[in-house]
Amino acid sequence: MRQVLAIAKNTFREAIRDRIFHSLFAFAVVVVLSSLLLGYVTVGERARLVMNVGLASIQLFGVLIAIAVGTGLVYKEMAKRTIFTLLSKPVARYQFLLGKYLGLGAVLTVQLVGMTAVFHAVFLPSGGWVSVITFQAILLMLVELMVITAVVLLFSTLASPFTGGLLSLLFFLIGHSIGELQKYSDLYGKHTTSALWKLGFALFPDLERFNFKENALYSIPVPWTHVAEACLYGTLLSAAFVIAATLVFERREFA
Amino acid sequence: MSAASEEPVLLLDDVRKSYRTPFGLGRIEVLRGVNLVVGRGETVGFLGPNGAGKTTTLKIIMGLARPDGGTVRVLGRPPSDRNARHGVGFLPEQPYFYDYLTPREILELAAALFALPSAVARKRVADGLELLGLSRVRDTPLRKLSKGWLQRVGLAQALIGAPELVVLDEPMSGLDPVGRREVRELIASLKNQGTSVLLSSHILSDAELLCDRVAVVVGGQIRYQGPLARFGAGEAAFVDLVIDGLDSQRAVPPGLEPLSVEMRAGLCCVRVKSQSEADSLLRHCLEQAGRVVSVTPNRVGLEEIFAQALQGGSAGAP
Numbered sequence: 001m002r003q004v005l006a007i008a009k010n011t012f013r014e015a016i017r018d019r020i021f022h023s024l025f026a027f028a029v030v031v032v033l034s035s036l037l038l039g040y041v042t043v044g045e046r047a048r049l050v051m052n053v054g055l056a057s058i059q060l061f062g063v064l065i066a067i068a069v070g071t072g073l074v075y076k077e078m079a080k081r082t083i084f085t086l087l088s089k090p091v092a093r094y095q096f097l098l099g100k101y102l103g104l105g106a107v108l109t110v111q112l113v114g115m116t117a118v119f120h121a122v123f124l125p126s127g128g129w130v131s132v133i134t135f136q137a138i139l140l141m142l143v144e145l146m147v148i149t150a151v152v153l154l155f156s157t158l159a160s161p162f163t164g165g166l167l168s169l170l171f172f173l174i175g176h177s178i179g180e181l182q183k184y185s186d187l188y189g190k191h192t193t194s195a196l197w198k199l200g201f202a203l204f205p206d207l208e209r210f211n212f213k214e215n216a217l218y219s220i221p222v223p224w225t226h227v228a229e230a231c232l233y234g235t236l237l238s239a240a241f242v243i244a245a246t247l248v249f250e251r252r253e254f255a
Numbered sequence: 256m257s258a259a260s261e262e263p264v265l266l267l268d269d270v271r272k273s274y275r276t277p278f279g280l281g282r283i284e285v286l287r288g289v290n291l292v293v294g295r296g297e298t299v300g301f302l303g304p305n306g307a308g309k310t311t312t313l314k315i316i317m318g319l320a321r322p323d324g325g326t327v328r329v330l331g332r333p334p335s336d337r338n339a340r341h342g343v344g345f346l347p348e349q350p351y352f353y354d355y356l357t358p359r360e361i362l363e364l365a366a367a368l369f370a371l372p373s374a375v376a377r378k379r380v381a382d383g384l385e386l387l388g389l390s391r392v393r394d395t396p397l398r399k400l401s402k403g404w405l406q407r408v409g410l411a412q413a414l415i416g417a418p419e420l421v422v423l424d425e426p427m428s429g430l431d432p433v434g435r436r437e438v439r440e441l442i443a444s445l446k447n448q449g450t451s452v453l454l455s456s457h458i459l460s461d462a463e464l465l466c467d468r469v470a471v472v473v474g475g476q477i478r479y480q481g482p483l484a485r486f487g488a489g490e491a492a493f494v495d496l497v498i499d500g501l502d503s504q505r506a507v508p509p510g511l512e513p514l515s516v517e518m519r520a521g522l523c524c525v526r527v528k529s530q531s532e533a534d535s536l537l538r539h540c541l542e543q544a545g546r547v548v549s550v551t552p553n554r555v556g557l558e559e560i561f562a563q564a565l566q567g568g569s570a571g572a573p
């Protein structure tokens with residue numbers, strides 16, 4: 001476990017000093033602050049608008065940071081050959097990947113906490129309120145980000161940062177529209193009877209299960225059992241993707 | 256001595272490795288049955304020209320690449336067993352590190368990867384910085400350090416786990432003469448402590464000074480294993496002598512036919528083709544009351560030796 005934590009700490013240190021992270025974080029702060037201006041030019045519902053923009057920004061920039069920083073996680077280690085120094089130590093490859101995963105997870109947690117603080121600094125003076133539902137929504141954003149990170153990690157072992165980034169973004173977009181896609185497919189699709197098609201829909205992660213932004217927006221209570229279910233679902237998905245990444249990485253040779 | 260301690264720290268038996276060519280059209284054979292043994296406390300030079308398969312062999316030893324065939328045992332275990340790596344230190348060729356870290360942070364990371372207890376880790380980090388002369392730059396980011404400093408950091412991280420076997424890939428690379436001497440002394444001290452060393456290098460003089468024996472790899476095969484002198488490298492191709500107080504007529508004894516004789520800045524410079532000729536020239540000079548300024552045996556170049564090995568020349572059987 002000490003090896004995993006050492007790699008996680010190093011990954012955290014690397015990502016937190018990454019210019020991409022700084023740029024995206026700064027941009028996210030600017031976007032949340034700009035929601036304040038939008039609030040001034042909008043008639044009524046000012047707080048709700050600030051919350052809408054704020055929560056969407058927290059999620060979007062979290063995903064962008066996960067993808068931008070995460071796609072280089074393993075690839076950069078191989079390209080820069082720093083991996084020779086790490087894997088020549090008594091470190092199992094799964095420990096290396098787990099360390100990378102947890103390190104980036106820690107970065108995303110810091111980002112989320114920071115953004116939540118900025119969001120509330122803007123939201124509360126706009127007539128906003130402190131609510132458990134908001135925190136539930138943000139917690140599930142973190143769970144979703146951990147799933148995205150696991151997917152990014154898998155692609156990072158397989159492909160270049162550009163391809164990996166593109167595939168991860170596609171995963172995020174499909175994951176959030178899989179329910180809608182299934183509905184349209186059932187109504188108009190020609191393949192709805194195909195077992196493979198149905199299996200594909202059933203197995204593809206449904207990221208909308210982590211989306212409680214509307215509940216926060218309209219103060220609709222979220223039972224903790226739903227939160228726990230979503231957390232369990234996210235943990236299982238993350239584990240599956242990290243295991244897949246490990247299986248790929250175990251076979252990898254370093255030229 | 257127990258049976259366990261008699262076991263070699265490193266054993267490679269008929270190790271083969273090939274890589275797929277681009278577009279998967281064929282395979283390039285990099286290693287064609289490498290046999291190599293490093294005994295406990297032994298320092299073995301692993302020599303060969305560029306592209307001979309040295310680095311691939313080291314990567315297989317460290318578990319970074321998998322052999323297609325053959326047996327590899329590191330401290331009695333396969334390289335894929337991470338417990339084997341508890342007793343091994345590795346310096347990759349031109350070591351690459353996270354340039355945002357400092358030497359101290361790199362060593363702390365290395366110590367953590369060996370899962371050393373905190374107190375031991377702190378001591379090893381301090382000792383490593385001291386041993387490699389890194390104390391002055393301990394908190395300087397690596398991106399600001401020269402190649403020579405990075406090489407020292409690489410050596411320090413390789414030794415952090417107090418290894419039984421140290422695998423060094425071109426450890427003198429990028430070092431200035433003082434740094435080279437210090438690293439030579441460090442490797443010699445490892446030998447004195449009983450640590451086994453596998454030293455991959457293309458610099459013959461380093462291997463000569465440090466190694467108990469050498470293994471020469473050419474074209475993916477070990478062409479020679481044994482003492483360096485027996486490989487032909489111990490033989491001088493010619494010997495240069497510089498003599499003061501004698502002119503070119505008096506310096507050369509009758510009957511000796513030197514390769515060249517010339518006067519430079521009042522000194523007589525003589526080149527003879529063998530050590531025995533150099534010996535008779537020395538005796539003659541002393542009889543003539545001349546003063547010997549220097550005697551330099553010039554060895555056969557390593558490239559020449561590799562060329563001979565390629566042709567199956569002076570290289571002995573593995």
